[in-house]
Amino acid sequence: MELLRFTTAGSVDDGKSTLIGRLLFDSKAIFEDQLEQVKGSSERKGLDHIDLSLLTDGLKDEREQGITIDVAYRYFATPKRKFIIADTPGHIQYTRNMVTGASTANVALILVDARKGVIEQTYRHSFLASLLQIPHIIVCVNKMDLVEYAEEAFQKVVEQYEAFASKLAVKDIRFIPISALKGDNVVNRSEKMDWYQGATLLYNLESIHIGSDENHIDTRFAVQTVIRPHTDEYHDFRGYAGRIDGGIIRVGDELQALPSGLKSVVSNIYLGDKAMEEAFAPMSVTITLKDDIDISRGNMLIRLNNQPEKVKEFDAMMCWFNEKPFNPNTKYILRHTTSDAICKIQEVIYKMDISTLTRNNEDKNISMNDIFKAKIRTNIDLFIDPYQRNRKTGSIILIDEATNETVAGGMIS
Amino acid sequence: MNYQLKHLQELEAEAIFVIREVYSQFQNPAILFSGGKDSIVITHLAKKAFWPAKIPFPLVHIDTGHNFPETIEYRDNLVNELGVKLIVGSVQESINKGRVAEETGLNASRNALQTTTLLDTIEQYKFDACMGGARRDEEKARAKERFFSHRDDFGQWNPKNQRPELWNLFNGRKNQGEHFRVFPISNWTEMDVWQYVLSEGIELPSLYFSHEREVFLRNDAWISVGPYVELRENEISVKKIVRYRTCGDMPITGAVESNATTLEQVIQEIAATRTTERGSRADDKRSETAMEDRKKQGYF
Structure with a gap:
């Protein structure tokens, strides 16, 4: 069984909670005691229906205000796949x-919403999905029951969406007419939309090809820690522990350590006490090398003929997370794979207006939730790949030295 | 070869990565060990993460004094086998020292008292990261919890000011006196844990398998007759074939009627069940936000 992670964004009005509730309920991931609890809460709030959003909105403030504040993670499984929903x-x-x-x-x-068509929020959510390089987008045209299940209403949304989708970096976009409330085309095929020949939402989620979402071409292994048991039996054991960030590593491969440039050959790959001939992203393994070379946390093992870029200055698309606005005079801690650097944002190149998908070259003030392109300079060499090529070696976070909070995330261009 | 991980392998890889990040980012981390299946799985993952070295963390057990004897026996055997240090924080001692007072009344338990003992133990040993087996699918407040969850210098959780967690990049930086709770199996479900236990051949305490036990019905749950509970009027003890889905304190953890004596049978039973595992725990039923309230205080 494979694991598929998907994200949803939206407010109660979109029927997002209803849709998730429907997926959870029809796949039997909601339990009776949870349902009883939600029923009770709905009654106390004076509602005449079961408010399925109470299943996902877990914090006291969210329940009182009836809004989703934070990311909630939900889980369900079918015989084909296990799913993790990041509900935002x-x-x-x-x-x-x-x-x-x-x-x-x-x-x-x-x-x-089939009645409203593509709105500002649709652009925004799609842009963010594209920015974060989510490989697949499924556009659910919801509330088809309120437009008499008419094909024209669906086609209108498809046309509107395709008109701007050319600006997105996502290659796989699918459209499904659904009614989350009535259950049409969510888990079961709709009997009211003969004109739709495609599959249901759940079938799409179960069958979408995710095998290529990991990079299995460029070998990248950021070392987390070095395992040295110092026991009689394993006196000279020196294992490099980490999670493979990209590519496939085999026993006998010649690897190079960065930044030292020293080379050696893989002698063993372990997962626990089990030795393996090969391992691939995203496995967590321990690697031993033929030669005793100096490698520590933050170093990266790579293949000789496939090098990441060595930089001290680069551009990235950033999202600012913190209530404290960006201060151009501050130095931030930059975390990339397992290494830390000190950085400065040299320049805000432009700010994105994510409602209109236009660039703003004038306003360089960055505050919470802003998306912007920046030029970043670090005190040490980083070994990077473009985010588009590898999400793990292409991503960074910035940490405020004074508060220790994560203030920004970035995708290397 | 097919270069696609199965879901359990991917969850395992994620958990091992997180455990190794804890080792690398903190000076004095520990595993919070309750004797339940989730903390047993964490310990197993830690063993795999650092093999052939020993687990580089002590196991910390907050002993309410109301544990099942099976749990204690299992704990002691495991610690022996792994050669790791065991640190026990005793709720009874906290009571004796006057740090907390035993609850009174009908539904009194030592569940809430654990928080004080836990925080005192963390402070005494200066732990800066405590790994636990909590999972997001267990409870709605836990669905919002980060892998690396910050605690202020009073040990408290602020759910409204959690650090964003993106990709594989975990931020464990903190000020003096603050600490982190880390949950490596956040993304696992109850079913994942059971399947993993099966596929890895992990030994569990006998409580998880069906056995005969003297129980009585309280708040819709079968509670074990034992030294820490008194039968009330109208409560009658009966012998039943039961097993436990979670291992909490003896007086507040309900057993389920079951004939499942093997892991395979337990998994089949869970696949068919329609209530959550915490549904049989009285500690979660005190109010709608019982878990969030306790977590804010510093609970597990």
Whole structure:
């Protein structure tokens, strides 16, 4: 069974909670005691229906205000796949939560109300999905029951969406007419839309090809820690522990350590006490080399003929997370794979207006939820790949030295 | 070869990565060990993460004094086998020292008292990161928890000011006196844990498998007759074939009627069940936000 991570964004009005509730309920991931609890809470709130959003909105403030504030993770499984949903709020003031939820997703679900068509929020969510390089987008044209299940209403949304989708970096976009409330084309095929020949949402989620979402070409292994047991039996054991960030590593491969440039050959690959002939991204393994070379946390093992870029200055698309606005005079801690550097944002190149998808070259003030392109300078060499090529070696976070908070995330251009 | 991980392999890889980040980013980390299946899985993952070296963390057990004897026996055997240090924080001692007072009343338990003992133990040993087996699918407040969850210098959680967590980049930086709770199996479900236990051949305490036990019905749950509970009027003890889905304190953890004596049978039973595992725990039922309230205070 494979694992698929998908993200949703939206507000209660879109029927997002209803859709998730439907997926969870129809796949039997909601339990009776949870349902009883939600029923009770709905009654106390004076509602005459079961508010399925109470399943996902877990914090006291969220339940009181009836909104989603933070990313909530939900789980369900079918006989084919296991799913992790990163459920995020849709309002512009929660852009940072959407970015967080999207950072590890294979698929983005975008909900469009069939009556309203493509709106500002649709652009925004799609742009963020594209920015975070989510490989697949599924556009659910929802509330088809309120437009008499008419094909024209669906086609209109498809045309509107395709008109701007050419600006997106996502190659795989699918459209499904659904009614989350009535259950049409969510888990079961709709009997009211004969004109739709495609598959249901769940079938798409179960069958979408995710095998190519990991980079299995460029060998990258950021060392987390060095394992030295100092026991009689393993006196000379020196294992490099980490999670493979890209590519495939085999016993006998010649690897180079960065930044030292020293070379050696893989003698063993372990997962626990089990020795393996090969391992690939995203496995967590321990690697031993033929030669005793100096390697520590933050170093990267790579293949000789496939090098990452060595830089001290680079451009990245950033999202600002913190209430404290960006201060151009401050130095931040930059974390990239397992290494830390000190950095300065040299220049804000432009700010993105994510409602209109236009660049703003004038306003360089960056505050919470802003998306912007920046020139970043670091005190040490980083070994990077473009985010488009590898999400792990192409991503960074910035940490405020004074508060230790994560203030920004970035994707290397 | 097919270069696609199965879901359990991917969850395992994620958890091992997180455990190794804890080792690398903190000076004095520990594993919070309850004797339940989740903390047993964490310990197993830590073993795999650092093999052939020993687990580089002590196991910390907050002992309410109301544990099942099976849990304690299992704990002691495991510690022996792994050669790791065991640190026990005792709720009874906290009571004796006057740090906390035993609850009174109908539904009194030592569940809430653990928080003080836990925070005192963290302070005494100066732990800066404590790994636990909590999972996001367990409870709605936990669905919002980060892998690296910050605690202020009073040990408290602020759910509204959590650090964004993106990609594989975990931020464990903190000021003096603050600490982190880390949850390597955040993304696992109850079913994942059971399947992993099966595929890895992990031994579990006997409580998880069906056995005969003297129990009585309280708040819709089968509670074990034992030294820490008194039967109330109208409560009658009966012998039942039961097993446990979680291992909490003896007086507040309900057993389920079951004939499942093997892991395979337990998994089949869970696949068919329609209530959550925490549904049989009285500690979660005190109010709608019982877990969030306790977590803010510093609970597990």
